[in-house]
Amino acid sequence: LYARIEKWERAEHSAVTTCPFCGVGCQIEVGARNNHIVRVRGQRGPNEGQLCVKGRFGLEFAESTDRLKTPMIRRDGVLVSATWDEALDLIAERLSSYKGDEFGMVASAKCTNEEVYLAQKFARVVMGTNNIDNCARLCHASTISGLSIAIGSGAMTNSIDDLRNAGCILVIGSNTTEQHPVIGLRIKEAKRRGARIIVANPRRIELCGIADVWIRNRPGTDLPLILGMCKSIKDAGLADMGFIRDRTEGFEDFARSLDELQMDVICGLTGVDESLIKEAALLYANGNPSSIVYSMGITQHACGTDNVLALANLAMMTGNIGVPGGGINPLRGQNNVQGACDMGALPNMLPGYQNVLSAEARAMIEGIWGMRIPERPGLTLVEMFDAARSGRIRAMYIIGENPVLSEPDAGHVIEALGDLDFLVVQDIFLTETAQLADVVLPAACSLEKDGTFTSTERRVQMVRRILAPPGDARPDWWILQEIALRMGYRKGFSFSSTAEIMNEISRVARIYGGISHERLESGGIQWPCTDPEHPGTSYLHRDGFANGRGRFSVLRYRPPEELPDSEYPMVLLTGRILYHYHTGTMTRRVHDLEYLRGEEVVEINPEDGANLGLNEGDLVEVASRRGSVRARVRLTDRSPKGTVFMTFHFSETPTNVLTSRCLDPVAKIPELKFCAVRIRKI
Ligand code: SF4
Numbered sequence: 001l002y003a004r005i006e007k008w009e010r011a012e013h014s015a016v017t018t019c020p021f022c023g024v025g026c027q028i029e030v031g032a033r034n035n036h037i038v039r040v041r042g043q044r045g046p047n048e049g050q051l052c053v054k055g056r057f058g059l060e061f062a063e064s065t066d067r068l069k070t071p072m073i074r075r076d077g078v079l080v081s082a083t084w085d086e087a088l089d090l091i092a093e094r095l096s097s098y099k100g101d102e103f104g105m106v107a108s109a110k111c112t113n114e115e116v117y118l119a120q121k122f123a124r125v126v127m128g129t130n131n132i133d134n135c136a137r138l139c140h141a142s143t144i145s146g147l148s149i150a151i152g153s154g155a156m157t158n159s160i161d162d163l164r165n166a167g168c169i170l171v172i173g174s175n176t177t178e179q180h181p182v183i184g185l186r187i188k189e190a191k192r193r194g195a196r197i198i199v200a201n202p203r204r205i206e207l208c209g210i211a212d213v214w215i216r217n218r219p220g221t222d223l224p225l226i227l228g229m230c231k232s233i234k235d236a237g238l239a240d241m242g243f244i245r246d247r248t249e250g251f252e253d254f255a256r257s258l259d260e261l262q263m264d265v266i267c268g269l270t271g272v273d274e275s276l277i278k279e280a281a282l283l284y285a286n287g288n289p290s291s292i293v294y295s296m297g298i299t300q301h302a303c304g305t306d307n308v309l310a311l312a313n314l315a316m317m318t319g320n321i322g323v324p325g326g327g328i329n330p331l332r333g334q335n336n337v338q339g340a341c342d343m344g345a346l347p348n349m350l351p352g353y354q355n356v357l358s359a360e361a362r363a364m365i366e367g368i369w370g371m372r373i374p375e376r377p378g379l380t381l382v383e384m385f386d387a388a389r390s391g392r393i394r395a396m397y398i399i400g401e402n403p404v405l406s407e408p409d410a411g412h413v414i415e416a417l418g419d420l421d422f423l424v425v426q427d428i429f430l431t432e433t434a435q436l437a438d439v440v441l442p443a444a445c446s447l448e449k450d451g452t453f454t455s456t457e458r459r460v461q462m463v464r465r466i467l468a469p470p471g472d473a474r475p476d477w478w479i480l481q482e483i484a485l486r487m488g489y490r491k492g493f494s495f496s497s498t499a500e501i502m503n504e505i506s507r508v509a510r511i512y513g514g515i516s517h518e519r520l521e522s523g524g525i526q527w528p529c530t531d532p533e534h535p536g537t538s539y540l541h542r543d544g545f546a547n548g549r550g551r552f553s554v555l556r557y558r559p560p561e562e563l564p565d566s567e568y569p570m571v572l573l574t575g576r577i578l579y580h581y582h583t584g585t586m587t588r589r590v591h592d593l594e595y596l597r598g599e600e601v602v603e604i605n606p607e608d609g610a611n612l613g614l615n616e617g618d619l620v621e622v623a624s625r626r627g628s629v630r631a632r633v634r635l636t637d638r639s640p641k642g643t644v645f646m647t648f649h650f651s652e653t654p655t656n657v658l659t660s661r662c663l664d665p666v667a668k669i670p671e672l673k674f675c676a677v678r679i680r681k682i
Contacts, residue, residue: 010033010038011031011032011033011038011039012031012032012033012034013031013032013033013466014029014030014031014032014039014466015029015030015464015465015466016028016029016030016043016462016464017030017446017447017462017463017464017466018335018446018453018455018461018462018463019051019054019055019335020059020110020335020445020446020447020586021054021055021058021335021581021586021587022052022054022179022180022181022333022334022335022581023180023331023332023333023334023335023336023337023338023455023456024046024047024160024180024181024182024183024455024456025045025046025047025335025453025454025455025456025457025459025461025524026042026045026046026047026050026051026052026055026182027042027043027044027045027046027047027461027524028040028041028042028043028051028055029041029042029043030059030447030466032466032467035467035468036063036467037059037060037062037063037447037466037467040055040056040057040059041056042055042056045461045523045524046159046160046161046182046455046457046459046524047182050182050185051182052181052182052578053181053578053579053592053593053596054578054579054580054581054587054593057590057592057593058581058586058587058590058592058593059447059590060589060590060591060592061428061445061585061586061587061589061590062445062447062448062467063467064429064589066429066430066589067428067429067442067470067471067473068427068428068429068430068434068440068441068442068443068471068473069442069470069471069472069473070082070083070442070471070472071083071084071086071087071088071439071440071441071442071472072087072430072437072439072440073086073087073090073438073439074437074438074439079430079435079437079440084472084474084482087439087441088479088482088483088486089486090439091424091439091483091486092483092486092487094395094422094438095126095127095395095397095422095483095487096487098127098394098395098421098422099128100127100128100129100374101129101131101378101379101392101393102129102392102393102394102395103123103127103129103131103393103394103395103396103397104129104131104132104378104379104384104387104388104393104395104396104397105119105120105122105123105127105129105131105132105133105396105397105398105399106132106133106134106135106381106384106396106397106398106399106401106403107119107120107132107133107134107340107343107345107399107400108134108135108336108340108399108400108401108476109134109135109136109333109334109335109336109337109339109340109400109401110334110335110336110400110401110446111336111340111399111400111476112336112339112446112449112450112451112452112453112463112476112477112498113336113339113342113343113451113452113453113454113460113502113505114451114452114477114498114501114502114505115399115451115475115476115477115480115498116134116336116339116340116343116345117343117344117351117501117504117505118476118477118480118481118493118495118501119132119345119399119476119480120132120343120344120345120346120350120351121369121492121493122480122483122484122493123378124373124374125369125371125372125373125489125492126483126484126487126489126493128374129374129378130347130348130356130373130374130376130377130378131347131378131379131384131393132344132345132346132347132378133345133346133347133378133379133380133381133384134337134340134341134345134346134381134401135333135334135337135340135381135401135406136332136337136340136341136346137380137381137382137667137668137669138300138381138406138407138408138669138670138672139296139299139300139332139333139334139337139669140154140296140299140330140332140333140337140341141299141304141380141664141667141668141669142298142299142300142301142304142305142307142308142664142666142667142669143299143308143330144341144346144667145305145308145664145666145667146304146305146306146307146308146309146311146312146666146667147308147312147328147330148353148547149305149309149551149553150308150309150312150313150316150550150551150552150553151312151316151321151328151540151541151545151546151547151550151551152545152546152547152548153353153540153541153545153546154330154341154353155338155458155527155540156327156328156329156330156331156332156338156456156457156458157321157322157326157327157328157329157539157540157541158291158324158325158326158327158329158457158538158539158540159457159459159526159538159539160182160183160186160456160457161186161538162291162324162325162327162538162539163183163186163187163189163190163291163293163325163329164186164189164190164193164325165289165324165325166190166195166287166289166290166291166325166326167194167195167196167286167287167288167289167290167325168195168196168197168198168283168284168286168287168288168289168290168291169187169190169195169196169197169198169287169290169291169292169293170198170200170280170284170290170291170292170293171187171197171198171199171200171201171207171211171293171294172198172199172200172201172222172226172292172293172294172297172298172311173200173201173222173294173295173296173297173298173299173307174201174293174294174295174296174297174298174331175201175203175205175206175207175295175297175575175576176205176207176293176295176331177205177206177207177578178205178206178576178577178578179295179331179333179575179576179578180295180331180456181578183293183331183456184206184207187207187210187293188207188210191210195287196212196283196287197210197211197212197213198211198212198213198214198215198280198283198284199211199213199214199215200214200215200217200222200225200280201214201215201216201297202216202217202218202219202573202640202643203573203638203639203640203643203645204216204637204638205638212283213276213279213280213283215270215272215276215277215280216271216272216640217270217271217272218269218270218271218640219560219571219573219640219643219673219674220301220559220560220571220673220674221269221270221271221557222297222298222301222307222310223303223306223307223310223555223557223558224265224266224269224270224557225266225270225272225277226307226310226311226313226314227258227261227266227310227555227557228261228263228266228267228270228272228274228277228281229277229280229281229284229314230254230258230281230310230313230314230317231258231261231263231266232263232277232278232281232282233281233282233284233285233314233317233318234255234258234317236278236281236282236285238282238285238286238318239255239317239318240317240318240319242319243316243318243319244316244317244319247316247322247544247545247549247550248316248549248550248551248552249549249550249551249552250551250552250553250554251317251552253552253554254313254317254552254553254554257554257555263277269557284314284318285318287320289320289323289324289325289326290315290318290320290326291320291325291326291327291329292311292314292315292320292327292328292329293329293331294311294328294329294330294331295330295331295333296333296575296672296673297575297673298311298330299330299667299669300669300670300671300672300673301560301664301669301671301673301674302558302560302561302662302663302664302665302671303557303558303560303664304664304667304669304671305664305665305666305667306553306555306558308330309553309555310553310555311328312328312550312553313552313553313555315327315328316550316552317552321541321550322539322540322541322542322543322544323539323542324538324539327539327540330456331456332455332456333576333582334582335446335453335455336453336454337456338454338455338456338458339452339453339454339460341353342454342509342511342512342527343505343509344509347377347378347379347380348377348378350362350365350373350508351365351505351508351509351512352508352509352510352511352512353511354509356373356374356375356376356377356378357375357377359375362375364508365508368504368507368508369492369508370491370492371489371491371492379393380668381403381407381668382407382408382661382663382668382670383668384396385403385407385412385413385416385417386416388416388417388419388420389412389415389416389419391419393420394420394421394422395420395421395422395423395424396417396420396422396423396424397423397424397426398423398424398425398426398433398437399425399426399427399443399476400426400427400428400443400476401433402427402431402432402433402582402583402585403417403433404417404431404432404433404436404654405431405432405433405583405584405648405651405654405656406582406583406648406656407656407670408656408659408660408661408670408671408672409626409656409657409659409660409661410627410654410656410657410659411626411627411657412626412661414436417433417436418436422438423436423437423438423439424437424438424439424440424441425437425439425440425441426440426441426443426476426479427440427441427442427443427585428442428443428444428445428473428585428586429585429586429589431583431585432583432651432654441474441479442469442470442471442472442473442474443473443474443475443476443479444469444473444474444475444476445469446463447465447466447467448465448466448467448468448469448473448475449463449465449469449475449477449498450462450463450464450465450497450498450499450517451463451475451477451498451502452498452502452515452517452520454527455524457526458526458527458537459524459525459526459536460512460515460520460524460525460526460527460529461520461523461524462517462520462521462524475498477495477498477501480493481493481494481495498517499516499517499518502515502516502517503516510528510530511527511528511529511530512527512529513528513529513530513531513534514529514530514531514532514533514534515527515529516532519532526538528540560662560671560674560675561660561662561671561674562625562660562662562671562674562675562676563676564642564676565676567678568623568624568625568676568677568678569642569676569678570608570642570643570644570676570677570678570679571642571643571644571674571675571676571677572622572624572643572644572645572646572655572658572659572674572675572676572677573639573643573644573645573646573673573674574645574646574647574648574655574656574659574672574673575645575647575673576647576648576649577597577647577649579593579596579597580593580597580647580649580650581649582648582649583648583649583651584649584650584651587649588649588650588651599631599632599650599652599653600629600631600632600646600647600649600650600652600653600655601631601632601633601634601646602620602622602631602632602633602634602644602645602646602679603634603636603638603639603644603645603646604633604634604635604636604639604644604679605635605636605637605639605640605641605642605643606635606636606637607641608639608641608642608679609633609635612679612681613681614633614635614679614681615633615635616633616634616635617632617633618632618633618681618682619631619632619633619681619682620632620633620679620680620681620682621679621680621682622644622646622658622677622678622679623658623677623678623680624657624658624659624660624675624676624677624678625676626657626658626659626660627657627658628657628658629653629654629655629657629658630653630682631646631650631653644677644679646658656672658675658677659671659672659675660672660674660675
């Protein structure tokens, strides 16, 4: 502590920027001296000065000696240092030989909005393909598909601060205090102010300790649970018929489907008592208003879109949308996953969620870009790796993502990347994915460049340069633009600053119409912000839904795709922990965080442990039909019987070797939250 205070006094300069980790978008003041970070403290913003352990102590990764400092080109099978001219010329020459859909691009939710915007523009006009996606495919694709169908927008409807106004908060499929810690604090604060808290989660998470009702449903049964709550509300006469009549359609069919449901069947599927489902339903219906907070426990299922539609049904039938303190609030994982989608790094959506299939939208953007946009939607992330395996995609450009650890069935991804003719990876470290590349480009991290991130609550906030990048590392937008220029695309790739890029974004995407760096200097703005006078929007759908009327959906339960059996009798649940971020490339290079948790553990219920003859700390092999990994056991009743919990933060234990590529048919999100495994003591 004294060392930190000593350093505090010696900061030469400082700036307020946005935390580079989760989607909460906390504002931090970072002080530096001699290009070293010497202090970090919370600032006013959505976090009100609060920070979690990652934001407060986790920025050390920027100064890691492992940072990439020069471009690297594979020569005779080995990656060797090269100059920027050598690397960029090689990429421009090789990419010029691929046409359209032979190319695929993975943009990063860790890059700024301006960089993601340029990446999707590069894919669409330089390479002539809509094969562009980002890691939202693995986390909230089902949110976008489900909420777009139901209420016309896939974004968090309300604001972080607005949780204070909730009378009841349903936290479902979200371990909020670990994954969005500052939002976890808001939920605790709401509880202190008198809000009722419902937690629905198979795992015993921290928020269970303050919950009025904790529903420990079986993994993969959120849909019947939510439908059971809807049925209980309808049967109790608590549906908001005025809201339903004035603002929605399709309720009659949905109500009929609820009448056909048998509560004993729902209880059998979920493993939850009827009385508990009813208690939760009545708490939610009487919350006045009630808010839903959810995350990947809802979305990462083969029925992820249906899960989201069910939550929309629940919120609409109780009139809890378009009101302060209510809403449906999906929490985004990576810092800029909301912005990466807003910017159109999606195979079917142009910037601002304009459909690729819309001739009108394409024509409007083509008018600004002065270049043609391909008409056919592209491939999603998982589909791109399948296409690489089958030879349809021959070259890929991956920015700031590490699919070798983050994609399901990771062995398949490694094979797919090996099948490519040409792979470019742009990152701040030589990740497991970068190690397979033909060319590796060293990128600047968010502390070394200017731009914007958009947080989970649609808040666009400044990212400010505090450090000089190490060696020859460069901002992603500069690199993309240099390649485009070398491929002959001067028009459309002649930006001299990220502020200029944002000015173009505001012309292309109406929801960003009034946003500029100049305005953001005085604080973040929540989209939609359609003109320079618009103050931003703290909650959506106040005056109606973007698609006219909210749409109820009739939904049927489908079990997870890969159920346990005699060979693989346990269910693997994957997730994240407080101390680490994504595939660990950043946080595992932070001494304090690595000290707090430096290796994977396999969390197993003590009863299962006893049946398997396991003791705390035993080394086990966890195997699925796709592969196996090893880690030590932690016996804990946080995990329900019959389940195993693991993260994907640790490269030594690449958990996604185990997970399944089963996809939600609409969102194409993989079922990362459920697959069958077996445990063997080593
Ligand atoms: Fe950063 Fe998220 Fe922690 Fe805030 S809650 S400090 S944004 S990691």
